[in-house]
Structure formats: structure tokens, C-alpha cells
Amino acid sequence: MPVSAVLGIDLAEHKFDVALLVAGKTEHKVCRNSIEGFETLKQWLDEQGVELLHACIAATDGNGDELAVYLRRSGHRVSTVHPSIINEFAWSERLHSKMDKTDSFMVARFCQVMKPREWDPPLPEIRSLVDLGRRADSLVNVDDQERTRIRALNGYADSVIQGHIAFLDEGIEKLKFGSK
Template identity: 55%
Template sequence: MWLIMSLSAVLGIVLAKQKFDAALLVDGKTKHKTCKNSVEGFEALTLWLTKQEVEKVHAYLEATGSYGEDLAVYLHDAGHIVSIINPARIKGFAQSEMIRTKTDKMDAALIARFCLAMKPKEWTPPLPEMRSLEALVRRVDSLIDMRSQEKNRLSTSHESVTSMIKEHIAYLDREIEKLRKQIDELIRKNPQLKEKEELLESIPVLGKATIPRLMAELDDLDKFNHVREMVAFIGLAPREKLSGSSIKGKPRLSKIGHAKLRKALYTPALVSIQCNPVMIDFYKRLKNKGKNEKVIVCAIMRKLVHVIFGVLKSGKKYDPNFKPILA
């Protein structure tokens, strides 16, 4: 395994859906490149690195869900070292440097400096079966979104196209069911996935649709040294506006994080308020303190993350009588 100290070239990368910005830091000098977030763009980055006379880099990408996975795998397969960083850590580093202006170009350079200083650990790509699970889960999400759009159109469409929309909805229903069966089969055939599924199934409020999503998006627990890091990764860490010694405004959720995981945890949080005695008690305590409903639900979601983290990290099924895991 290469260590960052053995490499003189560091590459910080900021990803978006359509493009990415890269900052190459070599011998204290920074150069920038913007490329498409596609195979064509990955090849353009490789060509650019060659022109800079750089054979190997330690590349650093923020954890941004599916946007950066293909690039991370591409760079890894090309022989580069890759590290994936929690965006919350980058934000803290930016605050320590008192950086206020924010652009993708500046963020890429910031990531490169952060990683040169902090030396995050090397990332390895998910196993093939995990990548298959991710692809299947995300395809289900896409079809569910498509079905919702069609159902919305149905109420306002002219009668001349109503039957076609209904046929398309029925087709999407069949495809979603087919994909879910593929997901079940994939998990059933893989002992590691099956073990993880059984651990998550021990948490009563997690349903059959939620568990594969959690498994797909939380595939590598080693990147989280503490549950706080998982909370920040998902985007459930509250933050306050600070000015001197005073607090301005109410605490609110950081917008950094994994929106799909937040969405996946929302319904289980609502269910737990109805059926889990510990969560019900927690809900009542927050309600008595005057917290609004949104703040309370987000707090419940954070508690669920603590439970999920504890179960997966320990490899032990959830024990409803072990209250400290929820408190």
C-alpha cells in the first residue's frame, strides 16, 4: 500500500452531477482542471495528468453518494491511490482556514490541502456484489420516481392519453417488483449480505424496502470511526449560527449529506414514535421542551442512526432492552 508521503502529487476533486473540478497540488503549486463526470471526462483527466508529467497521484474525493463512485473506481483501477472524505471534515477544515468565498475550484484546492495535512486512509472499491446491490437499489429508486410522476400526470391528463399512462404505471409496478426480487436473490446468495440483512431486520422499525437501501449506501463502515461521522455523512447533524459567544437563530440541519439515506430513515422514524417505548418517551421529552415536529423527527432519525451503527459495528442483533443504545 502506498503512503501519501511517498507521493509528491495530490489531487483534490469536487464532484457534481454533470462535471467535476480537480486541483493538482505538486511541490506547493496548484493547477486546476474541469472535466465532464463521464468516462470521456475521466480520460480527459488522465491525459491532463500525463501532460503535467504526473504518473501517480493520491486522489481525494468527497463522499457524495453516486456522483463520484465511477470516478473513484476508474482512478483506483488506473493505479492511483484514492481516499473518500466526509464532507463535514472538509467544512471544518475550511472554517479553520477562515475561508468564506466558495467555488468548486477553490473547494478542490481546499480538499487537496486538507488531505496533504490530514492523510486520510486509502479507499478500496466495493465488492462486485455490493456494486450490483447499489445499482439495483438505485434503479428501483429511479422507477419509483418515474411512477410517482406518472401518477401525478394521471390526475390532470386528457382522456386520450389516460389509458397509456395507466399501462405505463402497471409496467413500472411489474419492473419494480422484478428488481426487488433480484435484490432479495442477490442478498440470499451472499453470506455477508445476508448476515448484514439479518442484523438490520432485528431493528423492528426498518422495513423490507429500507434495509437494502441502508446496505447499499452504508457498505463500508470502516470509514466511520464514530457514530458522529455517520450522522454527519447522512446529513443529520444539527448546526447553529454562531457569532462571538452568542447563538443566532435556531439549530438547523446541515445541508451536507446523503439525501436518499435521510429519506430512507424518515418513515422508520415516524413508525418508531408510534411503537417503540424508548422513542415514544424521547419524543414526549422533546415535545415538553417546546421543540417543533420537524426538529423532533430529525432527532429520532439520529437516534436510529445510533442504533444502526451499533448493530452493524458490533455484529450483534438489536436488543430492545438495552436502552443505552437509544438514550
Template identity: 40%
Template structure:
């Protein structure tokens, strides 16, 4: 299971396997996505389930990248993760701790798989966001 805590500039990843975590931070860029992919391959864990919080557009590119790599990806409402943290009485609030929490949530809750919208729709959405930004 892989929990990802994502932000605009970077993301923290925590791989959970047999009760042991392997953690690393990456840039939230295409180069960071590739570095994550290589890091996961080095861990040699088959059928990994990736889980990240729905954080607007911060995670969409990464989720799409991982989906295109044929990984099972789930994007979860942050309120579900927060509720899960409360059930564990978790109080530590760092990016690394959050990524570990998301990995545990993924293992315990087995959230539904996410599928990206079709490429033409993504392109149209990006154009609309760009127009909005220019008119802003």
C-alpha cells in the first residue's frame, strides 16, 4: 500500500508492506513522478494500491501518471482520512506522518479505484482553467 500526502511543490510517499514503512519525498513534477516510479520498482512490491487525498488539482497529474502505469489508484475525500485518523487517536501532523496514515487507511478501507477523465476532457478542462486565469 502506498499513501501519498500531496502539496503544490512536493509530495511525501509512504509504502507500507508487512507492517514496515519505506518513506521518501518527491517533487510534484513529471521528474518527481518518474523518480517515484523508479523508487517503487526498487521496492519490488507487486500489485501496489496507491491512495491520496482529493486536493484539487495538486494530485490529478500524479494520479493520472500512476494510473497510466497500471497501478490501482484511489483518490479519497480528506474527511474520510481525517475520520480514520480520529479513530486511531492520531495527533502527529507532518507530511511524512500523513503519508503513513493514508497508507494505513488504504490497507484498512480498500477504497474504490479512481479512473481519470478522458484525455480530450482533461485538455478542455485545462484550457478552461487557463482562460479563467487570464480573465481573473
């Protein structure tokens, strides 16, 4: 018989920690933040006998979208929640810590108690626009850093930094006007 469970996911750049709440027990696992890690998670869930799952991912700016899509395609219900909401919930539960194992448990507990709404994946066109906007923001930030750097170096390596600034400016313009 399929097991109904809640999965809390604390996402980091290279890994994610999960806490599985099932049948009154809590199980933990750490996986790589990659397709291989997603598959490891799926295999682990299968080993736990879990088929019906509500997964909740603590993530910002779409960082959990790939994992969310993977879990949805695997037939699970998925929610994404900003980590600050999870932190506030943790304080209300008097369970706060900065340990990944505890964080994933708090995400699972939040999911279990608050039953957040299901995540709707953005349309591919919207995701592309968001990705372009993020890339443009990143280039502008690096451009600003280089302009600050060139003022601070008093002539040292000016030509190298000026070349990098020109390269960044060209990339920003391409993103603004959609040229290739």
C-alpha cells in the first residue's frame, strides 16, 4: 500500500538536505543538487515505500525549479516557499537552528502544518525572460565592480579592466535588445 508523506527540502548550491516525515518518523538524507542527486532521492523515496508525497522546497529566485519540476514529473505534489517564511515558522515552533538537518525538518514541518499551495511551474517563455533578467542583473553587478576597481587601482591594469568593461557592456546591450 502506498505511503503518504511530507518531504522538506533545504536547498544549497551543490547539495540539498531532505527530511521525510512518514508514519510518525523522520528520516534524513543528503543528495547532490544535480539530476543524479534527484535520481538518488527518487530511489531513496522508493526504498522508503513512498508513493504519495507533498514536497516543500525552501528556495529563492527559482533556485529550486529544476528539482520541483523533477518531483512533479515523478507524480508528487510540490510547493516552494521562501526561506524567510520557514524561518518565521521555525521561531513560532521554537525550533530554530542553522543546521541543514534541522532546516530540512522545519521545511517538512511547515509543509505538514501549513499545507502550502502547490507550485505552478512558469511557462517556458516566462522562465526564459526571468533567466535573461537574472543574467542582465549579474552582468550589471560585475560591470559596477569593475568600474569601482578601475578607480581604486590608480592606473594599474587599466587596459585589462577597460577591456572587460567593454565586453560586459556589449553583453548587457545584447541582452537588452535581444541580439545574438
